[in-house]
Amino acid sequence: MNSLRTVLRKYQILLKTYPVSTQAIQSGLLMGVGDTIAQICIEKKPLEEFNVKRLFNYSLVGLVYVGPSxxxxxxxxxxxxxxxxxxxxxxxxxxxxxxxxxxFIASILTILMGINGEKPEAIKEKLKQDYKDILITNYKIWPAVMIVNFSFVPVNYQVLVTQTVAVLWNIYFAWKANQPVIKIE
Structure with a gap:
């Protein structure tokens, strides 16, 4: 219990001193957790087929783009x-x-596909194929979370709350983002 208090105290100090960097790191870590769960539990990939590059890229987007944004x-x-x-x-x-x-959803999907080496045509098709479904799913989850977040959580902790709930969202998003593109005529 004492060590948990120490970790929380250190986290609060980091959050106060380096708010953007701290939240960038936590977003990268939590997005990585979401992708890992998506690959192992949803996609049922055996460990030898686990895509480390995909995990790295997903975490990197969390670190560099999602957390700071x-x-x-x-x-x-x-x-x-x-x-x-x-x-x-x-x-x-x-x-x-x-x-x-x-x-934000369109930009994350575009960035993820871009760093995974997809061509602009494939990115455009992916957005045509999945953007609407992702956005509709977003509206089933996030408005309620954000009402609670904006009503009761201080701004310094709002990214943490969002990214904690987003572990589940990231499982879905990682799975959806990595589904094959089906060319729509």
């Missing part, structure tokens, strides 16, 4: 809507899910 976005939302109150939290969720989420 979420931290900056949530900080910006907090400045845009500085006071609290239920109405304001719903406005935050509406802006987050209506503007940010659609663009």
């Amino acid at each position: 979420l931290r900056i976005w949530y900080g910006g939302l907090d400045k845009m809507f500085p006071s609290s109150g239920r109405k304001l939290q719903y406005k935050k969720v509406l802006v987050d899910q209506g503007i940010f989420a659609p663009a």
Whole structure:
């Protein structure tokens, strides 16, 4: 119990001192956990077929893009809507899910495919094939999470809450992002 308190205290210090870097690292780690679970439990890959490059790339996107983007976005939302109150939290969720989420999902899918060596035509087909399904699934999960997150969680911990819930989301997203592209005529 004492060691858990020590870890939490150190995490809080890192979060206060290096908020973007700390949240970038945690996002990279948690996205990696999601991809690992997707490969082993959902795709049922034997260990010898486990795609380490895919895991690395997925974690890298979390580290370099997702974590910093979420931290900056949530900080910006907090400045845009500085006071609290239920109405304001719903406005935050509406802006987050209506503007940010659609663009963010498309960008993550595009980046993942790009660093995995896919050609622009394949990326375009993948977006045509899966973007709508991913966005609809997003709307089944994230608005409720974000209402709680924006209503009760201080901005410094919002990325942690999001990325913790996102372990499940990342399992789904990693699986969906790595399904073969079927050319749609």
